[in-house]
């Protein structure tokens with residue numbers, strides 16, 4: 064055994080293991096290094112005259128373009144905001160390399176040494192890394208066929224190069240990397256392999272190897288790293304441990320440089336604390352590449368993180384990758400923390416992240432907000448909302464992805480990953496508006512998703528955030544998460560209630576909610592105006608501050624918008640004429656109603672779920688840019704939306720006369736919290752409009768605070784169990800019970816007298832699924848009706864084809880069954896003389912329309928030949944239409960029609 068071999072054995076234990084993992088870290092770091100700007104190269108974007116920083120909108124990039132550009136590596140084409148794009152690459156690298164290329168020229172070596180001393184550590188590391196990468200590229204190009212696979216396997220690289228001189232003349236390709244190389248290289252010069260390896264080179268390699276082993280040991284002793292695999296550390300100098308040698312430069316020069324490198328590294332390693340804080344402050348921005356700092360400044364106007372954000376990012380739970388829920392008031396800056404965590408995940412840990420948001424519109428907003436980061440920091444963003452998002456997700460070799468998804472699409476994504484045994488590609492799931500877990504319908508889907516991930520237990524970190532969860536500790540028990548709670552709100556929100564003609568300020572005290580009269584309101588309305596606007600909405604909007612008016616129904620949104628547009632004072636109605644005209648034209652092209660166009664021309668709009676996505680998007684953008692001053696909306700703009708509203712009015716919160724209040728405390732907080740967003744408005748005001756009598760009912764609701772969220776999983780239990788069997792996560796009663804034990808439903812709650820009986824629930828669902836024919840008992844061709852529950856519970860289950868279809872289509876068993884029946888019916892006779900039958904088949908079935916029976920009958924009477932044939936194929940005939948009109952049950956007709 065030669066000395067080199069011995070050396071390898073002596074130092075393989077920790078260092079080798081670490082090196083293997085550090086190799087990964089090294090490649091992570093590469094991404095960072097290539098994007099790291101030299102401090103000097105970052106352009107100022109301050110306006111010289113006003114000395115203010117420009118706020119830039121995110122570049123206008125559709126998400127698929129972000130994906131495409133990132134994939135193609137063609138990010139230079141992207142029109143970024145000023146000061147962000149081109150300067151983020153090290154454009155002086157060629158000068159540096161040509162400088163190093165003169166390495167053999169002794170007279171220039173001192174210049175190089177001087178240069179190394181002068182450059183920042185950060186730049187130094189970048190240049191070295193770049194050099195190594197170039198060198199690898201050349202090796203690949205030069206010796207595609209001759210790479211010795213065995214040598215490769217042993218991490219000994221064989222270079223089939225010309226003479227040493229030739230090698231040296233390839234200066235731009237073989238620069239400084241040998242200086243700090245810790246790996247062995249064997250040169251293959253024609254047939255005389257190893258000819259150029261002289262003893263001094265080997266000694267040099269031994270020195271370097273030992274040196275790096277020392278570094279390895281030092282690093283592996285860092286407590287934080289050992290405990291924690293700190294992501295901060297992962298992005299730092301660890302790449303130095305993984306650089307390869309080629310022994311090209313003169314020995315003298317090399318040892319000089321070696322000394323320099325050693326000195327530089329030693330300085331760093333002398334004090335572990337100094338290393339860590341140095342890395343923290345100079346090489347990264349909250350664990351992200353330093354270029355992220357500039358991106359936050361340019362695209363978000365954020366120069367400093369709030370103290371709580373910093374504290375949260377440094378929590379032990381985050382460092383040790385434990386699950387976390389953090390709760391702060393609306394506009395507290397929660398989203399920013401989650402974005403940093405996700406970017407760390409994709410950049411540093413090279414895992415994908417899933418960001419779950421409540422609405423398609425918010426998914427799109429976040430895509431736009433994150434796209435400049437994706438382009439500059441070299442990761443991908445993929446939209447999973449509405450019809451978008453491929454299932455299973457595309458496998459990416461080079462880059463990692465942040466999937467931004469609605470709850471439903473997020474579940475489909477997770478299931479598809481589990482099915483293909485690819486769930487380990489996911490490292491982090493962030494759930495915004497976590498309180499939605501208690502919302503009927505969608506809450507069950509969210510709970511199914513989270514339960515599945517927790518049950519599979521593949522070291523996926525779950526982070527949830529919310530402003531409105533009354534029982535954080537119970538939700539935390541479900542997620543096995545730690546809780547971080549603060550009451551920080553950067554922009555002050557003043558809350559008022561308008562009772563009659565008096566405006567009262569709300570004061571929250573330990574005793575409850577106190578009202579302090581603020582002022583009498585007199586808007587000087589004419590009798591006609593008072594009749595048209597009894598709530599005084601238009602008067603409250605005076606002053607021109609951007610405002611949202613929350614209304615209880617779509618109809619009331621439209622009415623209030625029309626009223627406001629008609630009654631606005633001229634100074635508010637007449638501004639921004641050209642831009643408003645452009646908005647009106649854009650809306651007209653989307654097919655908006657005349658009422659909306661009329662309102663928009665005065666700077667007012669309504670916004671609700673009845674509008675198309677593009678219409679809503681246009682209106683939101685117009686409000687952001689100040690073209691619209693007022694939007695009357697339903698709860699579509701209540702949660703998670705970041706608009707520059709300074710004032711929020713809440714109408715109709717009291718509910719129907721005599722009925723319970725329409726507004727919960729959580730909904731009130733979310734809506735009021737839209738006023739005064741940091742960076743968008745200097746202060747916020749919310750005004751709740753109601754009568755003194757209505758206030759009597761509302762006050763206790765608000766005083767009671769945010770209600771605890773409870774599980775709404777029950778109706779989705781079938782889907783959870785069916786998917787678990789399909790995905791082979793559990794297939795017997797006891798295993799499925801264990802799955803149910805991981806649900807939020809199973810967490811004992813203070814608000815409920817008894818915890819859910821998961822065994823009984825499991826038995827009930829198994830019985831119903833087997834009866835429905837979507838689950839079969841293994842080995843039993845047909846379910847024996849005599850199977851008692853106990854026997855059934857202990858059976859092993861397999862999923863029928865119908866069950867598999869339901870899971871794959873993310874449909875309820877009932878919806879899947881209905882679809883199959885429709886397809887069977889269509890198979891018997893598809894009416895193809897017109898589009899009606901195809902349209903019927905393609906229309907969503909999960910939200911059945913309930914037609915007016917009289918209208919239905921008159922429509923039936925007007926059907927043409929194709930319509931009649933289609934109706935016949937669906938089982939609708941005149942008798943049924945008449946029965947429907949007269950309120951009698953229809954014969955031979957399923958509930959689908």
Ligand SMILES: Nc1ncnc2c1ncn2[C@@H]1O[C@H](COP(=O)(O)OP(=O)(O)OP(=O)(O)O)[C@@H](O)[C@H]1O
Nearest residue numbers: 365367368369393394395396397398399530703741
């Ligand atoms: N450190 C910061 N400095 C300045 N502005 C910030 C900072 N962090 C966040 N912001 C800004 O504060 C505003 C609100 O932030 P964000 O949307 O993250 O709040 P949130 O807590 O998620 O609110 P909500 O619960 O209402 O969704 C945004 O405009 C954001 O850009």
